[in-house]
Amino acid sequence: MPELTLAVLTLDGRRVTVAPGTTVLAALQNAGLSPLRSSLSGEPRGALCGMGSCYECRAVVDGLLMRTCLTPARDGQNVRRLLEVAREF
Amino acid sequence: MNSEVWDAVVVGAGPAGLMAARTAAEGGLRVLLLDAQPGAGGQIWRGAAAGQKGTAGDLLRDVAAHPGITVLSGAEVMAAETRERAHTLTVTTAAGLRQIHAERVILATGANERFLPFDGWTLPGVVGAGGLQAMSKGGLNVRGKRVVVAGSGPLLLAVAAGLRQKGARVLAVAEQAGLTGVAAFGMAAARLPGKSREASALAAGLLGVPYWADCAVVRASGQNQLQSVTLRRGRREIRLDCDYLAVGFGLVPETRVAALLGCALDNTGAVRVNVWQATSIQGVYAAGEVCGIGGVDGALLEGFVAGCAASGQIERLRDAPRRADLQRRFQRVLERSFALRPERLHTPLPATIVCRCEDVRHGELRGFAGWTAAKLQTRCGMGVCQGRVCGPACETLYGWRFEGARAPLVPLPLAQLLDEPTTLSPP
Ligand SMILES: Cc1cc2nc3c(=O)[nH]c(=O)nc-3n(C[C@H](O)[C@H](O)[C@H](O)COP(=O)(O)OP(=O)(O)OC[C@H]3O[C@@H](n4cnc5c(N)ncnc54)[C@H](O)[C@@H]3O)c2cc1C
Ligand code: FES
Numbered sequence: 462m463p464e465l466t467l468a469v470l471t472l473d474g475r476r477v478t479v480a481p482g483t484t485v486l487a488a489l490q491n492a493g494l495s496p497l498r499s500s501l502s503g504e505p506r507g508a509l510c511g512m513g514s515c516y517e518c519r520a521v522v523d524g525l526l527m528r529t530c531l532t533p534a535r536d537g538q539n540v541r542r543l544l545e546v547a548r549e550f
Numbered sequence: 551m552n553s554e555v556w557d558a559v560v561v562g563a564g565p566a567g568l569m570a571a572r573t574a575a576e577g578g579l580r581v582l583l584l585d586a587q588p589g590a591g592g593q594i595w596r597g598a599a600a601g602q603k604g605t606a607g608d609l610l611r612d613v614a615a616h617p618g619i620t621v622l623s624g625a626e627v628m629a630a631e632t633r634e635r636a637h638t639l640t641v642t643t644a645a646g647l648r649q650i651h652a653e654r655v656i657l658a659t660g661a662n663e664r665f666l667p668f669d670g671w672t673l674p675g676v677v678g679a680g681g682l683q684a685m686s687k688g689g690l691n692v693r694g695k696r697v698v699v700a701g702s703g704p705l706l707l708a709v710a711a712g713l714r715q716k717g718a719r720v721l722a723v724a725e726q727a728g729l730t731g732v733a734a735f736g737m738a739a740a741r742l743p744g745k746s747r748e749a750s751a752l753a754a755g756l757l758g759v760p761y762w763a764d765c766a767v768v769r770a771s772g773q774n775q776l777q778s779v780t781l782r783r784g785r786r787e788i789r790l791d792c793d794y795l796a797v798g799f800g801l802v803p804e805t806r807v808a809a810l811l812g813c814a815l816d817n818t819g820a821v822r823v824n825v826w827q828a829t830s831i832q833g834v835y836a837a838g839e840v841c842g843i844g845g846v847d848g849a850l851l852e853g854f855v856a857g858c859a860a861s862g863q864i865e866r867l868r869d870a871p872r873r874a875d876l877q878r879r880f881q882r883v884l885e886r887s888f889a890l891r892p893e894r895l896h897t898p899l900p901a902t903i904v905c906r907c908e909d910v911r912h913g914e915l916r917g918f919a920g921w922t923a924a925k926l927q928t929r930c931g932m933g934v935c936q937g938r939v940c941g942p943a944c945e946t947l948y949g950w951r952f953e954g955a956r957a958p959l960v961p962l963p964l965a966q967l968l969d970e971p972t973t974l975s976p977p
Contacts, residue, residue, distance in 0.1 A: 482597060483689030484588075491691050495674035495775070501909040505774050507674030509906070511684030512593060513586055513626075514662050514804075514938040516961075517906065525963065530688065531624070533588045 470538040473545045485529035485540055486511075486518045496520050496529060498544050521546050551640075551647045551969075556582045558654040558860055559639060561627055561807055564592015565846050566838025566853035567658030568609045573857025573866075574656065575618035582650060583619055584641060586626035590614075592660055593680060594846050597687040605850070629957035630655075630810040632831055637811060640957070647966050654833050654860045657808050657821065658853060661801035661839040664942040666701075667898045669769040671797070672906055675776025679798035683709045686716050693717030696792040698779045700724035700767045703800040703888045704735065704845075711755035713796070721790050723756070724765040724781050726799070726895060727888045732763050735887035738880055742847070768896045770795050782896065799895075800888060801843045802942045808836060809955035818842065818885075819951075825871055827856035835860050844881040851877055890946060904947070905940040907933020912947070921950045934961055 467478050470485075472492055479488045486508055489496055496518045497506045508518035511530050518529040521541045529540070560571045563585035571583040583590070590610055591598045600611035613619050622643070629640040639650045663678040670676065677685065679701055686692050697718045699710045702725060710720045725732060739745040765783040770776055778791045803820040805813075814830040816822045820843075821836040823829055829836050837856040838849035851873055858866045898904065900913030908929040918924040921931065921944070930944070931937035931954060941952035 480689060484685075487685060487689035487691075490685070491689070499672070499906075499909055504672065505674050506672055506906070507676060507776075508685070509665065509676070509681055509939065510663060510678050511681035511688070512662075514935060515906070516934040519934075530685070531586065531588060534689075 466536075468534050468536040468538070470534055470536070470540060472540045473542055479534045483534045485520065485522055485527070485532040485534050485538070488534045489518075489520065489529060489540065489542070494542065496542055519543065551649050553649040554582075554651070556580055556650060556652045558582070558656060559584065559637075559650055559652040560656045560658060561585075561639070562592065562658035562660055562838070562840075563587070563590035563613075563621065563623070564658060564660050564838060564849065565594065565606075565609070566660070566840075566849035566856075567592065567656070568613050569850050569853030570656045570658055570835075570837050570857040570860070571619050572609060572612050572616065573854050573863070574654075574861045575616045577858065577861025577863045579618065579654070579861045581619045582622060582652070583613065584622040584625040584627070584650075586624070588624050590621060590623060592658075593684065596684060626960050627807045628959045628962060630807050632811050632834070635833055637833060639807075642958075642960065642962055642966060646969065647962075654835070655811065656827075656853075656856045656860055657811075657813070657829070657834065657836040657840055658838045658849075658856075659804040659807055659840045661803050661843060662938055662942070663798040664800050664802050664946070665797070665939055666799050666895060666943055666946060667902050667904045667912065668767050668896050669899055669902050670771055670776075672903055673770055673772050673776045674774070675772065675793060676770050676795045676797065679706055679709045679796040680801075681798070682794055682796040683712050686713060686718075692794070694719065695794055696721055696790075697794045697796055698722055698724065698781075698790050698792045699796045700765075700779070700781065701798045701800075702726045702890060703798070704739075704884070705798060705801070706796075707752050707756065707761075709796055710759060711752050714755060714759070718794075720756075720759045721792055722760045722762055722781075724767065724783075725761065725763050725888075726766050726891060727763060728891075729763040731887040731889070735883055738883035738887075742876065742880055744847070764894065766894050766896050767795070767797060799890060799946070801839060803840045803842065805840060806955040806959050808834075808840060809953075810957060810959070816842075819945075823852075825855075825874065826859035826867075827852055828859060842881055844877055844884065848877040848881065892946075898947070904943055905930040905933060907935050907940075910940075915944070916948065918948070918950075921952060921954065924950070925954075936960075
């Protein structure tokens, strides 16, 4: 019997519901959010490799900087893009 | 730091690692199988479930159920060393660092995609071909999205078929190799057992999708997000409006852990192994794409041989050299058929970014003779990805050989480093 529990997470303050097996990266992208901006030029960057080697999908997940392509989405998780975190400073 | 001893450690839970772990455990070894990904399966089987029909399901189930195997997901090897005959791997996990000692290590670390820079490749929407496949297996919704698949190699076809199955509109597959190369590869694949059925299934999945050989990406365009792709086909330029450009130029063996253990590499940059999949370091075996790019069947075969050799089950290997020979011949045709042709690829513009982490451009790099000078003066390869993306690109563009594997292989949370001040002391 497949698992049917959906996870509800918060992406930059928006509540998003995702299917089991979804990565945080896919949740961000499905919500139309690209994870990163270049720290040097500020240009938006998209995740490139999908497998943990480019680091262009980093975001702050429950307070820790994570590669979102390697992070499964879980119920109650709080995801913030670096851009949003930086705005507070 | 948590410190533990195992009979054998397998790094990488793709087809090669799963097969190696199962085989070694059948030989009586207590095996730790670890992988950086959140689940087992590697690149091709990510998201597959134990119990589903076919080799992936069988292997995942057997490995999960075998009492001699412990699976550790979300665990990345960040340092490795060999002293006398014992090997030590330092692994970072969500729960902190673990130090793992074993007399036998089987490396099944697979490969990374080769990305080559072109104008606009940093726009969101430009992704690796295997990368987009991985993202869609991770829940990215591609239904109705317009995708152009470009670059080189048979992975493009698998990706195009996979995305189409998930409802994407694949506008074209653009392959830089010429038609003769592609045809030679098709013929070699048909001679391998099981491949012709796989090829027909692929072809059926791609019915109606244009496949353009001799075709290269010129640029990706858009405001803050990819909007269109320009391809060059013969003398003609073609512009396609799309949501994703999935682009990759073949695969590059992931040899960093092997390099830290001191394993010799061959002249293609893969780990050098003998017929028993033994590396140049005693007790260290390697299997799958870390030893050369050859697809899932080769990875399974090599995983089996490595598992048998590491656990002393030599009698099970009677047929292995013949099958390995077939596989190696196929690998050579693959390399020849999809060899990158610099004259066909678009040369980056001086302003095109090559190192994405540090925003270093082609114009700043092309004058350097090698990595060290370029790194020192531009920071190319010194960013957070540590050359995983720009390393293979610079190898292709400038002929530099990347030899930069140093611990820690991955950035670590400061808390882990502060807890373990001796982990990074120089050897
Ligand atoms: C992004 C990508 C997508 C692909 N998609 C497909 C596809 O859809 N269809 C297809 O036919 N082929 C695909 N391929 C090719 C496919 O990977 C190979 O044919 C086959 O899976 C190789 O098996 P392997 O066991 O050698 O390596 P892999 O399956 O690549 O497994 C290697 C594993 O090692 C792990 N690893 C590497 N370094 C470390 C470390 N330091 N610490 C811990 N773990 C580590 C990785 O996380 C990975 O899971 C893809 C390749 C890539 C790179
Ligand atoms: S997408 Fe490359 S590291 Fe996550």
